[in-house]
Amino acid sequence: MSIKLKALLKSPWVFHLSTGSCNNCDIEILDCLTPRFDVERFGMVLAGSIRHADVLLCTGSVNRKCIPRIKKIYEDAPKPILVVAVGECSLSRGLFIHSYNCPVPLDKIIPVDVYIPGCPPKPEAIIAGVVKAIEKIKANIKNNKQMKK
Amino acid sequence: MNREEILNNIKDRFKDCIKNFVDKSPKRIYIDIEPKCLRDVVCYVFKDLQARFNTASGIHTRVGFEILYHFSFDNLGLIISLRVKLETDKARIDSITPIIKGAEWIEREMHELLGIDFVGHPNLKRLLLAEDWPEGVYPLRADYKEWDKNSIRDRGVKE
Numbered sequence: 001m002s003i004k005l006k007a008l009l010k011s012p013w014v015f016h017l018s019t020g021s022c023n024n025c026d027i028e029i030l031d032c033l034t035p036r037f038d039v040e041r042f043g044m045v046l047a048g049s050i051r052h053a054d055v056l057l058c059t060g061s062v063n064r065k066c067i068p069r070i071k072k073i074y075e076d077a078p079k080p081i082l083v084v085a086v087g088e089c090s091l092s093r094g095l096f097i098h099s100y101n102c103p104v105p106l107d108k109i110i111p112v113d114v115y116i117p118g119c120p121p122k123p124e125a126i127i128a129g130v131v132k133a134i135e136k137i138k139a140n141i142k143n144n145k146q147m148k149k
Numbered sequence: 150m151n152r153e154e155i156l157n158n159i160k161d162r163f164k165d166c167i168k169n170f171v172d173k174s175p176k177r178i179y180i181d182i183e184p185k186c187l188r189d190v191v192c193y194v195f196k197d198l199q200a201r202f203n204t205a206s207g208i209h210t211r212v213g214f215e216i217l218y219h220f221s222f223d224n225l226g227l228i229i230s231l232r233v234k235l236e237t238d239k240a241r242i243d244s245i246t247p248i249i250k251g252a253e254w255i256e257r258e259m260h261e262l263l264g265i266d267f268v269g270h271p272n273l274k275r276l277l278l279a280e281d282w283p284e285g286v287y288p289l290r291a292d293y294k295e296w297d298k299n300s301i302r303d304r305g306v307k308e
Contacts, residue, residue: 064281103297104301
């Protein structure tokens with residue numbers, strides 16, 4: 001395991017991006033950070049800038065004005081980066097699927113690693129999703145090593 | 150000034166302009182007015198009667214456009230909505246921004262989403278829509294059709 005990846009998995013710093021959501025998913029994400037759910041025990045901290053982040057957490061149905069900005073944020077992010085889509089809107093635009101302002105879902109714009117469904121998803125679901133993503137990467141690395149041997 | 154005095158003043162002053170007067174409830178009144186005397190009525194309600202301009206709202210129906218200008222008298226708890234009706238192919242009306250500065254952005258929004266032309270507006274340009282949105286396409290009109298060929302309108306699930 002490279003030192004970069006090891007550091008990423010030990011303490012993933014999360015950048016929270018709202019792409020035109022109703023703010024309910026955002027409130028649930030903030031709930032994760034409170035002492036009740038305490039996502040920091042997995043080393044997760046909200047980062048102020050995408051340049052410090054290891055995880056890009058997206059909420060909201062992607063609207064037209066947001067598309068170029070999402071692309072720019074994804075390009076600015078240090079690689080490797082994990083993209084997590086939170087909420088029904090990010091997954092498939094939910095009830096805004098026929099909206100004139102939401103032409104394509106998020107995973108047609110940037111590659112998405114983890115999908116967390118729900119409207120809004122519970123904080124437990126968000127934590128479970130991110131932990132699963134970390135375990136998935138760990139398993140991938142192990143498999144790759146074994147294949148090399 | 151109480152509720153009765155306000156209503157009588159408006160009724161007396163704009164006899165020819167008022168098409169319909171709906172006394173919906175103690176807190177709410179709708180007044181249908183002619184589009185050509187909108188500015189006079191708004192000026193009287195805003196400047197002389199000292200009402201507060203809440204917002205304006207626009208809708209496109211089968212008959213045409215309907216714009217409502219909502220004014221509230223906060224000490225009475227009364228809301229007066231001035232209702233103006235326009236035909237779809239004659240979507241032009243006097244702007245009230247010269248009288249009420251606060252109406253500037255809501256008129257810009259109605260201009261881009263419904264395609265209503267506000268005559269006399271000082272700065273009638275886009276407010277909310279994306280930069281690549283085509284000219285002459287108004288998303289909140291009843292006859293709006295999808296123009297973007299790259300858009301995806303299914304959830305990726307085949308039956």
